[in-house]
Amino acid sequence: MADFDWNHMRAFLATVERGSLSAAARRLRLTQPTLSRQIAALEDELGILLFERVGKRLELTEAGERLAGHVREMGAAADRVGLAASGQSSEVEGVVRITTIDVFAACVLPSIMQRLAAVAPGIVLEVIASNAIDDLMRREADIAIRHIQPSQPELIARRCPDSQIGLYAATRFLDAVGRPVTPEDCARLPFIGFPESELLIKELNARGIPLRDDALRWRCASSLINWQLIRDGFGYGIMFREAVKDTAGVEAILPDMAPITAPMWLVAHRELYTSRRIRLVFDALYDELSRRNLPSG
Template identity: 35%
Template sequence: MSISLPPLDHIPAFHSVMTHGSLSGAARVLGLAQPTVRRHIEAMESNLETALFTRAANGLTPTAMAHTLMPIAEAVLEEARALGRVATAHRDALEGVVRVTSSRVVATHVLPPVLAALRQSAPAITTEIAATDRPENLARRAADIAIRFTPPTQQALVAQKLPDVALGLFAVPGLADIDGLAALRDAPLILDDREGRIGPALAAIGVPSPQNVVLRCDDALAQIGAICAGVGIGVCQVRLADRLGLRRVLPVFEHRMPAWIVVHEDQAQIARIRHVFDLLKARLPRQM
Protein backbone atom coordinates (compact mmCIF):
# COMPACT_ATOMS: atom_id res chain seq x y z
CA MET A 1 0.00 0.00 0.00
CA SER A 2 1.47 3.34 -1.01
CA ILE A 3 1.38 6.30 1.37
CA SER A 4 0.73 9.77 0.01
CA LEU A 5 3.42 12.17 1.20
CA PRO A 6 2.70 15.88 1.76
CA PRO A 7 4.73 18.24 -0.44
CA LEU A 8 7.72 19.48 1.54
CA ASP A 9 6.88 23.13 0.88
CA HIS A 10 3.65 22.69 2.88
CA ILE A 11 5.44 21.63 6.06
CA PRO A 12 7.01 25.07 6.81
CA ALA A 13 3.54 26.63 6.60
CA PHE A 14 2.13 24.09 9.05
CA HIS A 15 5.10 24.48 11.42
CA SER A 16 4.94 28.28 11.33
CA VAL A 17 1.20 28.41 12.00
CA MET A 18 1.69 26.04 14.95
CA THR A 19 4.60 28.15 16.24
CA HIS A 20 3.16 31.63 15.71
CA GLY A 21 -0.51 30.87 16.22
CA SER A 22 -1.98 32.47 13.12
CA LEU A 23 -1.87 32.59 9.35
CA SER A 24 -0.73 36.21 9.44
CA GLY A 25 2.14 35.46 11.84
CA ALA A 26 3.27 32.51 9.75
CA ALA A 27 3.07 34.61 6.58
CA ARG A 28 5.32 37.31 8.06
CA VAL A 29 7.98 34.80 9.13
CA LEU A 30 7.92 32.87 5.87
CA GLY A 31 7.75 35.96 3.65
CA LEU A 32 4.61 34.67 1.94
CA ALA A 33 1.16 36.10 1.36
CA GLN A 34 -1.43 34.99 3.89
CA PRO A 35 -3.63 33.31 1.24
CA THR A 36 -0.60 31.27 0.14
CA VAL A 37 -0.06 29.98 3.70
CA ARG A 38 -3.77 29.14 3.91
CA ARG A 39 -3.58 27.19 0.63
CA HIS A 40 -0.56 25.24 1.90
CA ILE A 41 -2.41 24.31 5.09
CA GLU A 42 -5.55 23.29 3.20
CA ALA A 43 -3.53 21.28 0.68
CA MET A 44 -1.69 19.48 3.49
CA GLU A 45 -5.00 18.64 5.19
CA SER A 46 -6.39 17.35 1.91
CA ASN A 47 -3.28 15.32 1.19
CA LEU A 48 -3.24 13.75 4.68
CA GLU A 49 -7.03 13.43 4.78
CA THR A 50 -7.18 14.89 8.28
CA ALA A 51 -8.06 18.22 9.87
CA LEU A 52 -5.08 20.09 11.32
CA PHE A 53 -6.89 23.19 12.55
CA THR A 54 -10.41 24.18 13.47
CA ARG A 55 -11.50 27.53 12.09
CA ALA A 56 -13.17 30.15 14.27
CA ALA A 57 -13.70 33.90 14.26
CA ASN A 58 -10.68 34.37 16.52
CA GLY A 59 -8.30 32.33 14.35
CA LEU A 60 -7.05 28.75 14.08
CA THR A 61 -6.99 26.15 16.85
CA PRO A 62 -4.69 23.12 16.35
CA THR A 63 -6.35 19.72 16.47
CA ALA A 64 -4.98 16.76 18.44
CA MET A 65 -3.52 15.44 15.18
CA ALA A 66 -1.69 18.75 14.60
CA HIS A 67 -0.01 18.46 18.02
CA THR A 68 0.94 14.86 17.19
CA LEU A 69 2.49 15.87 13.87
CA MET A 70 4.36 18.94 15.17
CA PRO A 71 7.49 17.10 16.49
CA ILE A 72 7.73 15.20 13.19
CA ALA A 73 7.46 18.44 11.22
CA GLU A 74 10.23 19.94 13.37
CA ALA A 75 12.44 16.91 12.66
CA VAL A 76 11.80 17.15 8.90
CA LEU A 77 12.70 20.85 8.85
CA GLU A 78 15.87 20.27 10.91
CA GLU A 79 16.98 17.57 8.46
CA ALA A 80 16.27 19.93 5.55
CA ARG A 81 18.33 22.70 7.17
CA ALA A 82 21.15 20.22 7.81
CA LEU A 83 21.03 19.21 4.15
CA GLY A 84 21.42 22.86 3.21
CA ARG A 85 24.34 23.36 5.61
CA VAL A 86 26.19 20.35 4.20
CA ALA A 87 25.46 21.29 0.59
CA THR A 88 26.65 24.89 0.90
CA ALA A 89 30.26 24.09 1.70
CA HIS A 90 32.93 21.77 0.45
CA ARG A 91 33.63 18.92 2.85
CA ASP A 92 37.32 19.81 3.17
CA ALA A 93 36.99 23.61 3.23
CA LEU A 94 36.87 25.84 6.31
CA GLU A 95 33.79 27.62 5.06
CA GLY A 96 30.04 27.30 5.38
CA VAL A 97 27.63 27.08 8.31
CA VAL A 98 28.17 25.28 11.62
CA ARG A 99 25.23 25.09 14.03
CA VAL A 100 26.06 24.88 17.75
CA THR A 101 23.53 24.30 20.51
CA SER A 102 24.14 25.19 24.15
CA SER A 103 22.36 26.41 27.24
CA ARG A 104 21.29 30.04 27.28
CA VAL A 105 23.91 30.90 29.92
CA VAL A 106 26.72 29.36 27.88
CA ALA A 107 25.47 31.03 24.69
CA THR A 108 25.34 34.43 26.38
CA HIS A 109 28.39 34.45 28.63
CA VAL A 110 30.77 31.69 27.50
CA LEU A 111 30.63 31.31 23.72
CA PRO A 112 31.20 34.92 22.53
CA PRO A 113 35.00 34.93 23.16
CA VAL A 114 35.26 31.53 21.45
CA LEU A 115 33.30 32.85 18.47
CA ALA A 116 35.64 35.84 18.28
CA ALA A 117 38.58 33.43 18.11
CA LEU A 118 36.80 31.46 15.42
CA ARG A 119 36.43 34.63 13.35
CA GLN A 120 40.21 35.00 13.50
CA SER A 121 41.06 31.39 12.64
CA ALA A 122 38.34 30.67 10.06
CA PRO A 123 36.53 33.83 8.92
CA ALA A 124 34.63 31.98 6.18
CA ILE A 125 32.76 29.86 8.75
CA THR A 126 29.36 31.20 9.79
CA THR A 127 28.06 30.05 13.17
CA GLU A 128 24.45 29.47 14.09
CA ILE A 129 23.76 29.32 17.84
CA ALA A 130 20.71 27.47 19.15
CA ALA A 131 20.51 28.88 22.69
CA THR A 132 18.20 26.52 24.52
CA ASP A 133 18.14 24.55 27.75
CA ARG A 134 16.36 21.73 25.92
CA PRO A 135 18.73 19.03 24.60
CA GLU A 136 18.76 19.17 20.81
CA ASN A 137 18.79 15.89 18.90
CA LEU A 138 22.08 15.58 17.01
CA ALA A 139 20.97 12.33 15.39
CA ARG A 140 18.22 14.31 13.65
CA ARG A 141 20.73 17.06 12.76
CA ALA A 142 19.02 19.70 14.92
CA ALA A 143 22.59 20.96 15.40
CA ASP A 144 26.09 19.99 14.31
CA ILE A 145 27.72 20.38 17.74
CA ALA A 146 26.20 20.36 21.22
CA ILE A 147 27.55 21.59 24.56
CA ARG A 148 25.76 19.57 27.21
CA PHE A 149 25.58 19.13 30.95
CA THR A 150 23.99 15.68 30.72
CA PRO A 151 25.70 12.54 29.40
CA PRO A 152 25.10 11.93 25.69
CA THR A 153 22.87 8.89 25.18
CA GLN A 154 22.27 8.86 21.42
CA GLN A 155 24.15 6.43 19.24
CA ALA A 156 26.86 7.40 16.73
CA LEU A 157 28.03 10.44 18.68
CA VAL A 158 31.59 11.59 19.37
CA ALA A 159 31.71 13.04 22.89
CA GLN A 160 34.60 14.92 24.48
CA LYS A 161 34.39 15.20 28.26
CA LEU A 162 35.11 18.72 29.50
CA PRO A 163 36.23 19.65 33.02
CA ASP A 164 33.35 19.81 35.48
CA VAL A 165 31.82 23.27 35.81
CA ALA A 166 31.93 24.59 39.38
CA LEU A 167 28.90 26.45 40.73
CA GLY A 168 28.81 28.54 43.90
CA LEU A 169 26.78 31.13 45.74
CA PHE A 170 27.45 34.71 44.65
CA ALA A 171 26.19 38.23 45.20
CA VAL A 172 27.17 41.83 44.55
CA PRO A 173 29.71 43.11 47.12
CA GLY A 174 27.11 44.77 49.35
CA LEU A 175 25.21 41.51 49.88
CA ALA A 176 28.09 39.06 50.02
CA ASP A 177 29.11 39.41 53.69
CA ILE A 178 27.36 36.42 55.25
CA ASP A 179 28.78 35.09 58.50
CA GLY A 180 28.19 31.34 58.51
CA LEU A 181 25.53 28.96 57.30
CA ALA A 182 22.96 30.02 59.88
CA ALA A 183 23.03 33.61 58.63
CA LEU A 184 22.10 32.41 55.17
CA ARG A 185 18.69 31.42 56.53
CA ASP A 186 17.56 35.05 56.63
CA ALA A 187 19.65 36.39 53.73
CA PRO A 188 17.88 37.43 50.50
CA LEU A 189 18.05 34.35 48.29
CA ILE A 190 17.36 33.69 44.63
CA LEU A 191 16.11 30.13 44.16
CA ASP A 192 14.69 28.11 41.32
CA ASP A 193 10.94 27.81 41.00
CA ARG A 194 9.52 24.47 39.89
CA GLU A 195 12.75 22.58 39.32
CA GLY A 196 13.49 22.48 43.04
CA ARG A 197 17.26 21.85 42.87
CA ILE A 198 18.89 24.74 44.72
CA GLY A 199 16.99 24.35 48.00
CA PRO A 200 17.94 20.67 48.48
CA ALA A 201 21.57 21.47 47.53
CA LEU A 202 21.69 24.12 50.27
CA ALA A 203 20.06 21.76 52.77
CA ALA A 204 22.71 19.15 51.98
CA ILE A 205 25.45 21.43 53.37
CA GLY A 206 23.43 22.32 56.47
CA VAL A 207 21.72 25.56 55.45
CA PRO A 208 18.46 25.96 57.40
CA SER A 209 15.23 26.36 55.44
CA PRO A 210 15.47 29.80 53.74
CA GLN A 211 13.14 32.40 55.22
CA ASN A 212 13.83 35.29 52.85
CA VAL A 213 13.40 34.07 49.27
CA VAL A 214 13.21 37.25 47.18
CA LEU A 215 12.96 35.63 43.75
CA ARG A 216 12.06 32.23 42.32
CA CYS A 217 12.88 31.55 38.68
CA ASP A 218 13.89 28.43 36.73
CA ASP A 219 15.77 30.41 34.06
CA ALA A 220 19.46 30.44 34.99
CA LEU A 221 20.14 33.44 32.77
CA ALA A 222 17.45 35.44 34.56
CA GLN A 223 18.85 34.34 37.93
CA ILE A 224 22.30 35.63 36.99
CA GLY A 225 20.81 38.92 35.83
CA ALA A 226 19.06 39.30 39.18
CA ILE A 227 22.26 38.51 41.09
CA CYS A 228 24.18 41.16 39.14
CA ALA A 229 21.41 43.70 39.80
CA GLY A 230 21.71 43.18 43.56
CA VAL A 231 18.36 41.45 44.01
CA GLY A 232 19.84 38.72 46.19
CA ILE A 233 22.28 35.84 46.60
CA GLY A 234 22.13 33.12 43.98
CA VAL A 235 23.92 30.33 42.16
CA CYS A 236 26.36 31.10 39.36
CA GLN A 237 29.26 29.44 37.58
CA VAL A 238 32.44 30.27 39.50
CA ARG A 239 34.49 31.46 36.52
CA LEU A 240 31.58 33.42 35.10
CA ALA A 241 30.95 35.09 38.46
CA ASP A 242 34.59 36.20 38.60
CA ARG A 243 34.27 37.81 35.17
CA LEU A 244 31.05 39.54 36.24
CA GLY A 245 32.67 41.02 39.36
CA LEU A 246 30.50 39.06 41.81
CA ARG A 247 31.73 38.01 45.24
CA ARG A 248 31.67 34.48 46.60
CA VAL A 249 29.30 33.79 49.48
CA LEU A 250 30.19 30.88 51.76
CA PRO A 251 32.76 29.00 49.64
CA VAL A 252 31.77 25.83 51.51
CA PHE A 253 28.89 25.55 49.01
CA GLU A 254 30.05 24.19 45.67
CA HIS A 255 28.24 22.06 43.14
CA ARG A 256 29.99 20.57 40.13
CA MET A 257 28.27 19.94 36.81
CA PRO A 258 29.79 17.44 34.37
CA ALA A 259 30.04 18.84 30.85
CA TRP A 260 30.53 17.41 27.37
CA ILE A 261 30.99 18.67 23.85
CA VAL A 262 29.31 16.35 21.37
CA VAL A 263 29.24 15.94 17.59
CA HIS A 264 27.69 13.30 15.35
CA GLU A 265 30.39 10.95 14.07
CA ASP A 266 29.50 11.68 10.43
CA GLN A 267 29.71 15.44 10.98
CA ALA A 268 33.05 15.11 12.76
CA GLN A 269 34.68 14.24 9.42
CA ILE A 270 33.65 17.57 7.84
CA ALA A 271 36.52 20.04 8.09
CA ARG A 272 34.61 23.14 9.19
CA ILE A 273 32.68 21.22 11.87
CA ARG A 274 35.83 19.51 13.11
CA HIS A 275 37.58 22.89 13.27
CA VAL A 276 34.82 24.40 15.43
CA PHE A 277 34.69 21.25 17.59
CA ASP A 278 38.46 21.37 18.22
CA LEU A 279 38.34 25.10 18.97
CA LEU A 280 35.54 24.61 21.49
CA LYS A 281 37.37 21.66 23.04
CA ALA A 282 40.49 23.79 23.52
CA ARG A 283 38.87 27.01 24.75
CA LEU A 284 35.77 26.03 26.72
CA PRO A 285 37.72 24.71 29.73
CA ARG A 286 39.15 28.25 30.20
CA GLN A 287 35.72 29.89 29.92
CA MET A 288 33.44 27.59 31.93
Protein backbone atom coordinates in the same frame (compact mmCIF):
# COMPACT_ATOMS: atom_id res chain seq x y z
CA MET B 1 0.92 12.99 -5.60
CA ALA B 2 4.13 12.54 -7.60
CA ASP B 3 4.45 16.31 -8.11
CA PHE B 4 3.94 17.41 -4.50
CA ASP B 5 5.96 20.33 -3.13
CA TRP B 6 8.27 19.20 -0.30
CA ASN B 7 8.06 22.64 1.30
CA HIS B 8 4.34 22.05 1.77
CA MET B 9 5.09 18.70 3.39
CA ARG B 10 7.62 20.34 5.73
CA ALA B 11 5.03 22.92 6.73
CA PHE B 12 2.51 20.16 7.46
CA LEU B 13 4.99 18.09 9.48
CA ALA B 14 6.21 21.07 11.51
CA THR B 15 2.61 21.95 12.39
CA VAL B 16 1.92 18.37 13.48
CA GLU B 17 5.07 18.24 15.63
CA ARG B 18 4.78 21.72 17.14
CA GLY B 19 1.02 21.66 17.67
CA SER B 20 0.23 25.13 16.35
CA LEU B 21 0.75 27.30 13.29
CA SER B 22 2.66 29.95 15.23
CA ALA B 23 5.14 27.45 16.74
CA ALA B 24 5.60 25.72 13.38
CA ALA B 25 6.23 29.07 11.66
CA ARG B 26 8.92 29.91 14.21
CA ARG B 27 10.51 26.48 13.72
CA LEU B 28 10.69 26.95 9.92
CA ARG B 29 11.44 30.67 10.16
CA LEU B 30 8.38 31.56 8.13
CA THR B 31 5.56 33.98 8.73
CA GLN B 32 2.36 32.39 9.95
CA PRO B 33 0.38 33.46 6.84
CA THR B 34 3.03 31.87 4.60
CA LEU B 35 2.85 28.63 6.56
CA SER B 36 -0.96 28.64 6.40
CA ARG B 37 -0.84 29.11 2.63
CA GLN B 38 1.54 26.17 2.25
CA ILE B 39 -0.73 23.87 4.24
CA ALA B 40 -3.77 25.06 2.27
CA ALA B 41 -1.86 24.40 -0.95
CA LEU B 42 -1.04 20.86 0.22
CA GLU B 43 -4.69 20.23 1.01
CA ASP B 44 -5.59 21.43 -2.50
CA GLU B 45 -2.91 19.22 -4.04
CA LEU B 46 -4.14 16.14 -2.18
CA GLY B 47 -7.83 16.98 -2.20
CA ILE B 48 -8.22 16.26 1.52
CA LEU B 49 -8.70 18.22 4.74
CA LEU B 50 -5.68 17.82 7.03
CA PHE B 51 -6.64 19.90 10.08
CA GLU B 52 -9.81 20.93 11.86
CA ARG B 53 -9.91 23.87 14.23
CA VAL B 54 -11.41 22.97 17.62
CA GLY B 55 -11.67 26.16 19.64
CA LYS B 56 -8.16 27.63 19.54
CA ARG B 57 -6.54 24.25 18.82
CA LEU B 58 -5.73 22.48 15.59
CA GLU B 59 -6.59 18.79 15.43
CA LEU B 60 -5.57 16.34 12.73
CA THR B 61 -8.32 14.80 10.67
CA GLU B 62 -8.29 11.06 10.08
CA ALA B 63 -6.72 11.67 6.68
CA GLY B 64 -4.17 13.98 8.27
CA GLU B 65 -3.24 11.29 10.81
CA ARG B 66 -2.57 8.79 8.03
CA LEU B 67 -0.51 11.27 6.03
CA ALA B 68 1.52 12.34 9.08
CA GLY B 69 3.02 8.87 9.49
CA HIS B 70 4.24 8.79 5.90
CA VAL B 71 5.60 12.34 6.03
CA ARG B 72 7.54 11.57 9.23
CA GLU B 73 9.29 8.73 7.40
CA MET B 74 10.05 11.05 4.51
CA GLY B 75 11.35 13.71 6.88
CA ALA B 76 13.62 11.24 8.66
CA ALA B 77 15.04 10.11 5.32
CA ALA B 78 15.63 13.71 4.26
CA ASP B 79 17.39 14.40 7.57
CA ARG B 80 19.69 11.42 7.04
CA VAL B 81 20.57 12.64 3.57
CA GLY B 82 21.27 16.15 4.90
CA LEU B 83 23.42 14.82 7.72
CA ALA B 84 25.45 12.63 5.38
CA ALA B 85 25.98 15.51 2.95
CA SER B 86 27.00 17.92 5.71
CA GLY B 87 29.33 15.36 7.21
CA GLN B 88 31.25 15.02 3.94
CA SER B 89 31.82 18.76 3.59
CA SER B 90 35.53 19.65 3.36
CA GLU B 91 35.04 23.42 3.45
CA VAL B 92 36.26 25.30 6.52
CA GLU B 93 33.56 27.89 6.06
CA GLY B 94 29.82 28.13 6.46
CA VAL B 95 27.38 28.20 9.35
CA VAL B 96 27.88 26.18 12.55
CA ARG B 97 25.01 26.26 15.04
CA ILE B 98 25.81 25.91 18.74
CA THR B 99 23.15 25.44 21.38
CA THR B 100 23.71 26.01 25.08
CA ILE B 101 21.92 27.47 28.07
CA ASP B 102 21.30 31.20 27.97
CA VAL B 103 23.85 32.23 30.60
CA PHE B 104 26.63 30.34 28.80
CA ALA B 105 25.57 31.91 25.52
CA ALA B 106 25.80 35.38 27.06
CA CYS B 107 28.78 35.06 29.42
CA VAL B 108 31.05 32.30 28.12
CA LEU B 109 30.66 31.90 24.37
CA PRO B 110 31.52 35.45 23.21
CA SER B 111 35.24 35.17 24.02
CA ILE B 112 35.35 31.67 22.50
CA MET B 113 33.68 33.01 19.38
CA GLN B 114 36.41 35.66 19.10
CA ARG B 115 39.06 32.95 19.12
CA LEU B 116 37.19 30.95 16.49
CA ALA B 117 36.84 34.03 14.30
CA ALA B 118 40.62 34.41 14.31
CA VAL B 119 41.26 30.71 13.57
CA ALA B 120 38.57 30.27 10.90
CA PRO B 121 37.22 33.61 9.61
CA GLY B 122 35.06 31.79 7.05
CA ILE B 123 32.90 30.15 9.72
CA VAL B 124 29.68 31.86 10.78
CA LEU B 125 28.61 30.90 14.31
CA GLU B 126 24.91 30.84 15.07
CA VAL B 127 24.14 30.59 18.79
CA ILE B 128 20.86 29.08 19.96
CA ALA B 129 20.38 30.16 23.56
CA SER B 130 18.04 27.63 25.07
CA ASN B 131 17.56 25.89 28.40
CA ALA B 132 15.86 23.03 26.57
CA ILE B 133 17.76 20.16 24.99
CA ASP B 134 17.61 20.77 21.25
CA ASP B 135 17.42 17.76 18.99
CA LEU B 136 20.69 17.39 17.13
CA MET B 137 19.09 14.60 15.12
CA ARG B 138 16.67 17.12 13.62
CA ARG B 139 19.48 19.58 12.80
CA GLU B 140 18.21 22.23 15.17
CA ALA B 141 21.87 22.60 16.09
CA ASP B 142 25.23 21.18 14.98
CA ILE B 143 26.93 21.18 18.39
CA ALA B 144 25.40 21.21 21.86
CA ILE B 145 26.91 22.08 25.23
CA ARG B 146 24.95 20.05 27.76
CA HIS B 147 25.06 19.23 31.44
CA ILE B 148 23.70 15.72 31.00
CA GLN B 149 25.15 12.89 28.93
CA PRO B 150 23.06 12.15 25.83
CA SER B 151 21.80 8.61 25.37
CA GLN B 152 21.32 8.52 21.58
CA PRO B 153 23.86 6.18 19.92
CA GLU B 154 24.02 8.48 16.88
CA LEU B 155 25.60 11.24 18.96
CA ILE B 156 29.24 11.70 19.89
CA ALA B 157 29.69 13.14 23.38
CA ARG B 158 33.00 14.30 24.81
CA ARG B 159 33.16 15.13 28.48
CA CYS B 160 34.81 18.40 29.40
CA PRO B 161 36.09 19.18 32.89
CA ASP B 162 33.14 19.63 35.23
CA SER B 163 31.73 23.10 35.74
CA GLN B 164 32.03 24.51 39.24
CA ILE B 165 29.11 26.39 40.73
CA GLY B 166 29.44 28.85 43.59
CA LEU B 167 27.32 31.35 45.51
CA TYR B 168 27.41 35.00 44.50
CA ALA B 169 25.88 38.35 45.37
CA ALA B 170 26.32 41.97 44.33
CA THR B 171 28.84 43.96 46.35
CA ARG B 172 26.30 46.71 46.99
CA PHE B 173 23.81 44.13 48.27
CA LEU B 174 26.37 42.71 50.70
CA ASP B 175 27.38 46.21 51.79
CA ALA B 176 23.75 46.83 52.73
CA VAL B 177 22.88 43.53 54.48
CA GLY B 178 26.27 42.30 55.66
CA ARG B 179 28.45 39.46 54.46
CA PRO B 180 27.62 35.96 55.67
CA VAL B 181 30.48 34.31 57.54
CA THR B 182 28.96 30.89 58.15
CA PRO B 183 26.52 28.80 56.10
CA GLU B 184 23.86 29.48 58.73
CA ASP B 185 24.20 33.22 58.07
CA CYS B 186 22.79 32.69 54.57
CA ALA B 187 19.37 31.85 56.04
CA ARG B 188 18.69 35.55 56.62
CA LEU B 189 19.35 36.55 53.00
CA PRO B 190 16.88 36.35 50.09
CA PHE B 191 17.78 33.55 47.70
CA ILE B 192 17.32 33.62 43.93
CA GLY B 193 16.45 30.16 42.59
CA PHE B 194 14.48 28.23 40.01
CA PRO B 195 10.87 27.02 39.84
CA GLU B 196 12.14 23.49 40.58
CA SER B 197 15.06 23.77 43.00
CA GLU B 198 14.84 20.53 44.98
CA LEU B 199 18.23 19.18 43.89
CA LEU B 200 19.88 22.57 44.38
CA ILE B 201 18.42 22.94 47.86
CA LYS B 202 19.65 19.43 48.71
CA GLU B 203 23.18 20.36 47.59
CA LEU B 204 23.16 23.56 49.66
CA ASN B 205 21.71 21.79 52.70
CA ALA B 206 24.56 19.27 52.48
CA ARG B 207 26.95 22.23 52.77
CA GLY B 208 25.24 23.49 55.90
CA ILE B 209 23.06 26.20 54.35
CA PRO B 210 19.56 25.88 55.93
CA LEU B 211 17.60 26.72 52.78
CA ARG B 212 14.05 25.49 52.20
CA ASP B 213 11.94 25.66 49.06
CA ASP B 214 9.41 28.02 50.65
CA ALA B 215 12.24 30.42 51.52
CA LEU B 216 13.14 31.17 47.90
CA ARG B 217 12.40 34.85 47.41
CA TRP B 218 12.86 35.01 43.63
CA ARG B 219 12.39 32.23 41.07
CA CYS B 220 13.02 32.13 37.34
CA ALA B 221 13.73 29.28 34.91
CA SER B 222 16.27 31.40 33.04
CA SER B 223 19.82 31.24 34.42
CA LEU B 224 20.64 34.48 32.62
CA ILE B 225 17.76 36.38 34.21
CA ASN B 226 18.68 34.97 37.62
CA TRP B 227 22.24 36.15 37.10
CA GLN B 228 20.97 39.63 36.28
CA LEU B 229 18.84 39.62 39.44
CA ILE B 230 21.96 38.72 41.43
CA ARG B 231 23.95 41.51 39.78
CA ASP B 232 21.12 43.98 40.43
CA GLY B 233 21.20 43.22 44.17
CA PHE B 234 17.95 41.30 44.62
CA GLY B 235 19.66 38.61 46.69
CA TYR B 236 22.23 35.85 46.39
CA GLY B 237 22.24 32.80 44.17
CA ILE B 238 24.32 30.28 42.25
CA MET B 239 26.33 30.73 39.09
CA PHE B 240 28.92 28.85 37.06
CA ARG B 241 32.34 30.12 37.99
CA GLU B 242 33.45 30.36 34.36
CA ALA B 243 30.52 32.69 33.71
CA VAL B 244 31.48 34.98 36.60
CA LYS B 245 35.05 35.67 35.51
CA ASP B 246 35.79 39.36 34.97
CA THR B 247 32.31 40.37 36.21
CA ALA B 248 32.63 43.61 38.18
CA GLY B 249 30.52 44.37 41.23
CA VAL B 250 29.90 40.74 42.23
CA GLU B 251 31.47 38.77 45.09
CA ALA B 252 31.62 35.13 46.01
CA ILE B 253 29.73 34.17 49.18
CA LEU B 254 31.42 31.58 51.40
CA PRO B 255 34.32 31.24 48.92
CA ASP B 256 35.83 28.35 50.90
CA MET B 257 32.65 26.27 50.56
CA ALA B 258 33.02 23.12 48.47
CA PRO B 259 31.70 24.05 45.02
CA ILE B 260 28.74 22.32 43.46
CA THR B 261 29.92 20.48 40.36
CA ALA B 262 28.00 19.98 37.14
CA PRO B 263 29.19 17.68 34.34
CA MET B 264 29.71 19.31 30.97
CA TRP B 265 29.36 17.46 27.68
CA LEU B 266 30.16 18.62 24.18
CA VAL B 267 27.92 16.80 21.71
CA ALA B 268 27.68 16.45 17.94
CA HIS B 269 26.07 14.02 15.52
CA ARG B 270 28.41 11.24 14.33
CA GLU B 271 28.10 12.17 10.66
CA LEU B 272 28.47 15.88 11.31
CA TYR B 273 31.64 15.15 13.28
CA THR B 274 33.35 14.19 9.99
CA SER B 275 32.82 17.73 8.65
CA ARG B 276 35.98 19.84 8.86
CA ARG B 277 34.16 22.97 9.97
CA ILE B 278 32.15 21.12 12.63
CA ARG B 279 35.27 19.32 13.84
CA LEU B 280 37.23 22.57 14.01
CA VAL B 281 34.55 24.29 16.09
CA PHE B 282 34.01 21.19 18.22
CA ASP B 283 37.72 20.87 19.07
CA ALA B 284 38.12 24.60 19.70
CA LEU B 285 35.14 24.57 22.05
CA TYR B 286 36.55 21.59 23.92
CA ASP B 287 39.97 23.21 24.30
CA GLU B 288 38.53 26.51 25.50
CA LEU B 289 36.03 24.97 27.90
CA SER B 290 38.72 22.70 29.30
CA ARG B 291 41.05 25.62 29.83
CA ARG B 292 38.39 27.68 31.55
CA ASN B 293 37.25 24.87 33.82
CA LEU B 294 40.62 23.73 35.11
CA PRO B 295 40.53 23.62 38.94
CA SER B 296 42.13 26.68 40.50
CA GLY B 297 44.92 26.51 43.05
